[in-house]
Amino acid sequence: MQAIEFTSKSHDKMIPIPVGYKDWFQKPVKVILLAIDSSQEEQLFSSEEICLAAAVKWYELGRISQEKAAELAGLSREDFIMKLSSLQVSPFQYTAQDLEDELRDVS
DSSP: OOOOOOOOOOBTTBOOOOGGGGGGTTSOOOOOOOOOOGGGGGGOOOHHHHHHHHHHHHHHTTSSOHHHHHHHHTOOHHHHHHHHHHTTOOSOOOOHHHHHHHHHHHO
């Protein structure tokens, strides 16, 4: 997986990709749009913060594993777990029903 970051303004419902990224035009991509109020322009998030936020959310939704999320965030698994804690996201992806099913299988 690769990521690029650039700032652009939409024109006629299109968001132009800078010419320097012309090799991306034919690739399948996932787009995350962040609309920035002009008053917030100085408070832009870094690409590392955005990657962390996406990794945490996808992990929280159960779409990716903890290991993959840590990799996407550029962190060790231990550091990712600590970030989860600081963001009040559980490091466990088990539901109460999952735990009941496992306990039933053990006995």
